[in-house]
Amino acid sequence: MIKTRGVCARFDSFRLEDIELDVGEGEHFVLVGPSGAGKTLLMEIVLGLRRYSEGEVVVAGRLVQGEPIDSVPISYVPQDLAVFPHLSVRDNITFGGRARGVDQQWASRKLEELSALLNIGHILDRRSPSTLSIGEKQRVALARALFIEPRVLFLDEPFSSIDYYIKRQLIQKLREIKDALGVTVFQVTHDHQEAFMLADRIAVMFEGRIAQAGSPCELQREPGTLEVARFLLAQNIFEGEVVEVDPRSDRVKTRVGELLFTSTAANGLSCGQKVSVVIRPEEVHVIRPDRPLGPKVQDNLFAAHIDTRIPTPGGYILVTHIDGLGRPVEIHLSSCAFDDLALEDRSTVPVSLKAESLWLIPR
């Protein structure tokens, strides 16, 4: 549905370079990256609101260059929502219907259907959107965008500036809508959690370049660069050197400090290669002393000494150190697991840095 090939563009001192994207029909695609990465610029190029200097952008089979395409219905929800302040809520939602001259009966049915889907029936008669809460405005903007039954829905940071509870509700709603309507979604966000909750495919963007694109699972398991790993909140990053590669079992041993880590998937690594060893805090497994070791947690067994316990909603971040490693290791643990294990501050716990969850990124 959306394809970009070698797209380059320059805006003042900022450059977008060699952007290659593929978004399939009916796919929920999320472009994620820190603020200032160029995500909105890229979305505006794909929308036809900005021109690019090199490459090619194709949407629904049509070349886009600085002019929005008309061949398929496209809806756009900008970051500030752009809910028309001079129109009532009802007129905002049905704006596209009037512009396209749709049948009155069809418009009424569509309005009913959308207000039920987005739970906005109670605000339809508001004469001005200025009295709506931000969450209600988000839903009105979404209803207005969906009213024209778009083939592609562009969302620019749709859930920024709303509180977590409403955000979770809207994320759930958006998933339902996407499944019900089969619309292709191109979304921009700086929030990687939001990206993982919604996306079929994710592209991570830094400083005008796509660092990596793939399914949420691929990105989670194999971040291509250290930058991607850091952005996806992998706090545990250690510098090491490959000391043994077994091509038959595809297992690799890496020396980190005074320790040896075993990991799966050699990915063409060779002995002597310098690598960054990365593991997400959720993947550090705390071993229960009273239970036998499962097959996935038999490697990289160490004693971790708890230095600090930081509370998080629903759990804790344990900042620990492992003798001979030289860097702290963060572990995410739910409150019930923490209580169940009867852990205490400054205690020592056996942990496994699961072999299949260790990523080796060549340096």
Added chain:
Amino acid sequence: MTSKRAQNLSFSVFSWGVLGILTAYISVVILTLLLRVEGSSYGNTLLSGRSLSTIRLSVVSATIASVLALFFAVPISYLLARKSFPGKNLVDTLLDVPIVLSPVALGTALLVLLGSEPGRFFEDNIITFTFAVPGIVLAQFSIVVALAIRSLKAVFEQIDPRYEDVAYFLGSNRWRTFLTVTLPLAKSGIVASFILAWARAIGEFGATITVAGAVRGKTETIPSAIYLGLAEVDIQETLVYVLLLIFVAVAVLLAVRLLTARVLR
């Protein structure tokens, strides 16, 4: 600490003092005028047939000039606010010339234009401007159109282009988007701009008298009536006209302030 407090106090005294002096100065000017005009002069001047036709001519010409100015200024200022094009700075500067130029110089330039071969042909066959009522409208229009463009450009720049982008994707063409989204959002700003242009037009003197002259009963507007009144040493009538313009100015400034506050909100 005490010295800092003293300095702060002296700054407050200075700024409030300057504000007080200037406000008092303008109030004294208006008050002196008010005290100088005899009660009967208001009725004698404002209800006389000649005055009524002078006021009517001023109001009608200023209204036509302002409507014409807005007809040009709305699309031009929108274009200047939204689009970049080669030579934009040059065009922008050119459109600003009437704001900076002395009105009498602009009037002279218009006279030269009307005196040229094509100008004479236009005057002989289409509309006569020189020493005629259309000349008043032309002079006022030439002055206020630049003012309207300037104020409307600021209005359109305040309107987020995202509204137009969203409307466009929803299926609205550029005309429809402009008429149903941009113009309603700019409504208060356009009204404010019209009032400002109208007030400037009704007070316009230099260009008007140069192009249309000040012929009693024919091309006499309020400012030219003041000029003629001074020349004929008819102080009472002149002062009533001056007070009338002051009243219009205060009313207009208050209206514009209220409308601009609505735009910003």
